[in-house]
Amino acid sequence: MANINDVSRLAKVSKATVSRVLSGSRGVKEESRLAVMQAVETLQYKPSVIAQSLSTQSTGCIGVICATENINQSTGYLHALEKELRLNQKYLLLRFATDAASLTHSVDEIGRGLCDAMIVIGARFALPKLPENVITIDCLDADSERSIHFDRSFAAETACQYVLKQGRRQIALINPESQEAAGQILQGYHLALEKFLLPYDRRLVHSGAQALTQLLAQNVPFNALLVPDDATAQDALRQLMQHGRSVPENVMVFSLGSTLPPGGSAVPAIAYPLETLAQRAMALLAGQFSAGLSAPVRGQLSLPS
Amino acid sequence: MANINDVSRLAKVSKATVSRVLSGSRGVKEESRLAVMQAVETLQYKPSVIAQSLSTQSTGCIGVICATENINQSTGYLHALEKELRLNQKYLLLRFATDAASLTHSVDEIGRGLCDAMIVIGARFALPKLPENVITIDCLDADSERSIHFDRSFAAETACQYVLKQGRRQIALINPESQEAAGQILQGYHLALEKFLLPYDRRLVHSGAQALTQLLAQNVPFNALLVPDDATAQDALRQLMQHGRSVPENVMVFSLGSTLPPGGSAVPAIAYPLETLAQRAMALLAGQFSAGLSAPVRGQLSLPS
DNA sequence: CTGTTAGCGCTTTCAA
């Protein structure tokens, strides 16, 4: 593989000039520029990213660490982030983490010069203290400047309004186990009920792995079911079918947090546009902590196609 | 961040000795070794991966390029590969590719010294010519030494036998669009039918996006439906439901290529154990092209939990 | 506008 010396020799200029041509190339005589381009072409020269990294002390690698809990959600994020990173000439280094310990481990392993910065996605465990160059998306952490959070209260309220408008007034809710998120969702849920002057029936609200089973056991009628994410929605669909409840005729299932492409969800959902999230992540990585970026993201109502 | 010079100074030995201690460390006096370890500890020294890479001409990065076509399948692969790579002290650089052109682009972009080798997954388009350091998993390429293929004929045959044993003799088949895979599947399908002395009814076999619609339109009865992968299975489930066909009572849906964790599939399936695939990939990357590694991989029957 | 030169942080001969 040809290196910068080969090019400089062939083009009869110095390494420095070659370097100048290849990066921004300004203040280089057209003649030399052409000579360099020519040489680059004939030698099929590609600068070594590693050497550049060592020299500039920056690799262009962004570590993306996905919590394995929502592993199904991760594909959407990864695809969107990879696209956005590529647009910014950056590389995506992938890791998975199951808990705080493995997160910490990954963070300081890939932080050893390999990655310029990191993005942690979807962690439902308490986060360890993270370095400055780490941002989080949809994680359980105190509102930090370097985080992207979802407005779950808004999601729940919007969802309720939607199903209510469909004439469904008995709205069951499966809440996530995370206290933080569950609290927000409950808040939006209450808000919507109040607006419609509907009473709150605690028997309609459950959480945890057995939530749906418990709900069905209550024997309280419901014609709408709010669930935290797409995976839970899928699961609910299956279970409801097995119990002879048709969807959506009998029960309308609604996902409060979809990170699938528009129309990708099998049920109505509040969807978080991945492209927007990815762009916002880039902005945070670039250190732009403006006001708009710190507000929680509001999803959009998305109906199945 | 402390560097090797700081360590060598504090430990009162040369850089060379520090380097020796940190790698294999043999032929180093115990005394010096301890001094180095001590210094490393107090300085919290972590060697720079980049500098090591430049020096050794190898980065430990493996590029993983997923075809976006089966993007849903990719999570399973990614998780398994990341785990295996981490065990081998390697990093996973992620890319997605939509077609041959973008694949080529990625390959030579991350091949510029950033990645030691690459893995291409699930491409359904004709592959471009790939460098020696690229292996493929479940891609459309001629049997190369550097590929992992699935034994789809075996999968189809096994699937047929399974549903036949369940007393279902009218087996419909949705074939993938890829000629290669479709041919293999058809072969296994025929084989099984012959064994059971059943006639082949071409009206039960369809492919393409409208396959299921066409099948249903035929109005030929069927009580089992073989589909190429989990995504198609999901889709089929939904469509069948909408047509009032209950699953599995009325129609048993069977996925011929599941890359989900065991029991993760909602329907019976031939599953390809991801861990095994990942290990096989590692072996190929390590240049072990032994006989066993070139045979197509046979999946295992996996029933929903 | 261009070349020289000194790093970036580590590995690896080669002598001692």
Place this chain on the structure above:
DNA sequence: TTGAAAGCGCTAACAG
């Protein structure tokens, strides 16, 4: 068993 020194391939300050 150790240290000095020569790279790995590139960037950037500095001088011209």
